[in-house]
Amino acid sequence: MKLVSFYRFVGVAALASLALVGVAHAQTDYPNKPITIVVGYPPGGSTDLNGRVVAAELAKKLGVSVVVENIGGAGGAIGAQKVANATPDGYTLLVGANNEIAISRLVSASVKYTLKDFTPIGLIASQPMVLVASAKTGVKTTDQFLSLAKTNPGRFSYGSSGVGTALHLAGEMIKEEAGIFMTHIPYRGVAPLTNDLLGNNIEFGVYVLSSGLPHIKAGKVVALGTTEKKRSHVTPDVPALAEHPKLKHIDISSWFALMGPAKLPAPVLAKLQKALADSLQSADLRKKLEDSGSAIAPLNVDMHKYLVDETAKYQKIVDFAKIRE
Known part of the structure; x- marks a missing residue:
């Protein structure tokens, strides 16, 4: 019996060793099959654009096919949850925005994942949001906007494109900073918000800059200010809201990041980080994203600190506005 037990132990140990060798080989041989990048929104939006240009460049750098899978719903959270639940082998990744990565779980009890369920690979780009006025208001400047809102509280x-989105939080940050009161109207995306702005059914709106740009350039809405500290390179004539003394602390953007499931093996993570860093130097990628209003992320961002700091910023706004679904 003892001899049988010994051989059984040896057999189990040998199988375990082979499994470890197989895992190690899979990590060093990575990637050897197609990679899927999940985008938690339908095709055509800013997150989808980031996902597709990054996928195209990663395919060149890694030498395998990289496909984008659009999984819309719950403000990107359904797609993010799929990646959080995926096997951590580097073949299922997420290109996500701050909405689903950092904000959703602060405002919705139905979102079960946290930052601990992901391995941050790197930032891709960011772009400001923009506060706009409908033509009916006659408002042309930040000063006029603040004066009108201050003297007509609640009127x-x-x-924005929905409760708990970065656009909603930007609007609430403006309200808190300026000490004004306006009612937030959530829309199911940019299209219906645009229809009401152009139809003069609502006075003000917050867009991601790339979404608002066509309407601003066409003169259909008036850009009052962007939400990052500095002016955007694509709208140099539009002031940053922070240039106004009553809004000097306004600094919030929409950013996009490449993420994997938690516990991504170190060799796989290192390969993905290098491939992303190399991709962000591509002239084609840079042109496509910069033309849309984005700024390419700097290299070597401390992702852990960045995500913690951004989440703390969002938590403050969520608490102020009492946003909770």
């Missing part, structure tokens, strides 16, 4: 409304 005016602003729209």
Whole structure:
């Protein structure tokens, strides 16, 4: 019996060793099959654009096919949850925005994942949001906007693409900083918000800059200010809201990042980080993203600190506005 037990132990140990060798080989041989990048929104939006240009460059750098899978719903959270639940082998990744990576779980009890369920690979790009006025208001400047809102508390409304989105939080940050009160009107995306702004059914709105740019350039809405500290390179004539003394602390953007499931093996993570860093130097990628209003992320961002700091910023706004679904 003892001899049988010994051979059984040897057999189990040998199988375990082979499994470890197989895992190690898979990590050093990575990637050897197609990679899927999940985008938690339908095709055509800013997150989808980031996902597709990054996928194209990663395919060149890694030498395998990289496909984008659009999984819309719950403000990107359904797609993010799929990646959080995926096997951590580097073949299922997420290109996500701050909405689903950092904000959703602060405002919705139905979101079960946290930052601990992901391995941050790196930032891709960011772009400001923009506060706009409908033509009916006659408002042309930040000063006029603040004066109108201050003297008419509760009379005016602003729209965003949904409760708990970065656009909503930007609007609430403006309200808190300026000490004004406006009603938030959530829309199911940019299209219906635009229809109401152009139809003069709502006075103000907050866009991601790339979404608002066509309407601003066409003169259909008036850009009052962007939400990052400095002016955007694509709208140099539009002031940053922070240039106004009553809004000097306004600094919030929409950013996009490449993420993997938690416990991504170190060799796989290192390869992905290098491939992403190399991709962000591509002239084609840079042109596509910069033309859309984005700024390419700097290299060597401390992702852990960045995500912690951003989440703390969002938590403050969520608490102020009492946003909780």
